[in-house]
Amino acid sequence: MSDTLTDVPKRTPLYDLHVELGGKMVDFAGWEMPVQYPMGIMGEHKQCREKAGLFDVSHMGQVILKGDDIATQLEKIAPSAFTALKEGKARYTFFTNDQGGIMDDLIVSNAGDHFFVVVNASMRHQDIPHMAQHLEGIEVTEVFDRALVAVQGPAAENVVGALCPAARDMKFMETILADIMGVECRLSRLGYTGEDGYEISIPEDKAVAITRALLAHEDCEPAGLGARDSLRLEAGLCLYGNDIDTETTPVEAALTWAMQKRRREEGGFPGAARIQKQLTEGAARKLVGIKPIGRAPARQGVEVQSTEGETIGAITSGGFGPTVGGPVAMGYVAAGHSTPGETVNLIIRGKSQPAEVVALPFVTQNYKR
Template identity: 80%
Template sequence: MTDAPKRTPLYDLHVALGGKMVDFAGWEMPVQYPMGIMGEHKQCREKAALFDVSHMGQVILRGDNVGEKLEAICPQAYATLKEGKARYGFFTNEDGGIMDDLIVSNAGDHYFVVVNAALRHQDIPHMKAHLDGVEVTEIFDRALVAVQGPAAENVVGDLCPAAREMKFMETIVADIDGVECRLSRLGYTGEDGYEISIPDADAERITKLFLAHDDCEPAGLGARDSLRLEAGLCLYGNDIDQSTSPIEASLAWAIQKRRKEEGGFPGADRIQKELADGAAKKLVGIKPSGRAPARQHVEIQCAEGNTIGEITSGCFGPTVGGPVAMGYVAAPHGKTGEQVKLIIRGKAHDAEIVALPFVTQNYKR
């Protein structure tokens, strides 16, 4: 017997809004609404879209020197993360692979961490086992919604004026219609926006207030995937996993200079060696020339017909107006402009390696 999928505090609202519900990482989540994936994607790029991300793990870390202790299990510089700031990062294993990616925020008297839904069963015990003297508490009584798009500042700011003053990767606690919420100016669509942690009891009411704005519509998992792929953002389990190093995944930018130099985190030997000498493979953007999307595991061949890698994520990119993909290729390949072949259902299709992201990221710097 398997456990029935869990439901977020917004489940009834999704159903009322016509959301098509699917099982995702053990949760019943909307994959799309009547507007459709293409419409929801366009809504996010041009106005604002609201996503329920309550299935993600929300964790509070309390204790002395939390940031410093996090540096023993993450390659990021969390000891110097300023109060009110958030930082993208990841846990690495002893082989230099990525255990999970996450967002860590310095909330002043504690650190606030958001981890992937499918890996909370791994991440929470991992932090409890390795953060000596730190109280690790997973929050189960708060929803998490993401309002994303160029109109997100107005959608959220009309209800919470303090949100307008925030910059990318900043976090605050603020009042929204009488409710204390945590707002972080970030997201995973490539657009400006916020993730808002709301007490369960008020989640549906506050979400309806956002959706009442003329420029805001609900969006599901389908649009979330096409948006993040166009923005060149990795999805755990597709583009990064336990065997993938941050250097292979083109995530060296997420390891601060001090950490690159001093090491002291799991897998540092491999990661520092790859920083110095290069990795055996690398993640690249791929633009198929036809209309057929190249899905995960599609073989990539060089012009001479030799296998050089495989696709990890692929879909139709509504903003791009054609298929887009990401995948790993052997290090000697992967230069922007290189012509490659994609083997889709036994047939070779022309494609080109392109720079990521496919669309400009529009964060509020």
């Protein structure tokens, strides 16, 4: 029996703080997480785009890799160039299967004497045994005694910098060990909202104190899963299980930017033959932005048709984009219908609604390069 059936939902070290702050708790990937606070999803979304929002992402899997030649071993199971990943740098990547499908997406950081990996909450039961099985001679340890907090938004540098001056000097996708209120934390300048920001791995017993101190800043407010989803959707960022899964390849999902040139050419990772063929010949379908013309949002599973009424694809993520001021969606369409500006129809509750294929992202990403 899977532990998700027998276990009550798990709680992060910040659970009591969420309740105190009025968080509306829901079960998410086996964890009790706040979907929103009294400010509401729209308010939290706006807060993150204009100032800073704080998200509890402690449900994500934090993993330490130790041993010799970790980078070379990782290149056997993921199509990114880790041997070129300098100390203090992080990289977005994914594990591929033998068919070239995406098993999960993750962040890998070179921490010097070890590598630090963050995997999706819902896939940790797969990813950690996968690494343990395939990374020869590498010690794979999941860390359970640390919280993970994301501070995201244009004011994130001031919020985190007030407690940790070193944060101000970091650039996008950089990681350091930092002193925050006398506590050693892993600080990485990255996130999944399209805004500048940080993820902070904090020892469990200090998590509440540091989170309270971050929230004490006038520009920082707590934000939940609802705003996290609308922010990443506007930023054109894939959600595992919706926009990418074991059936979708990095070429179809427009994620080939995460496969550095050497890896694209050399291969040597699971599913390389299919992925390299698609790189050369193109894929039959593509992930695109889709903007409904009207007010009705298009949710996951909505059928996409050509103007002639032929089924050409489906929506994988969709909802209201507060910054855009209207509905936004992502989905796969046949390659011949993937050009921005093309008119398509969405079948919403049995009715055909016009929409337009648009370039992603909907909102410009504001990373500190």
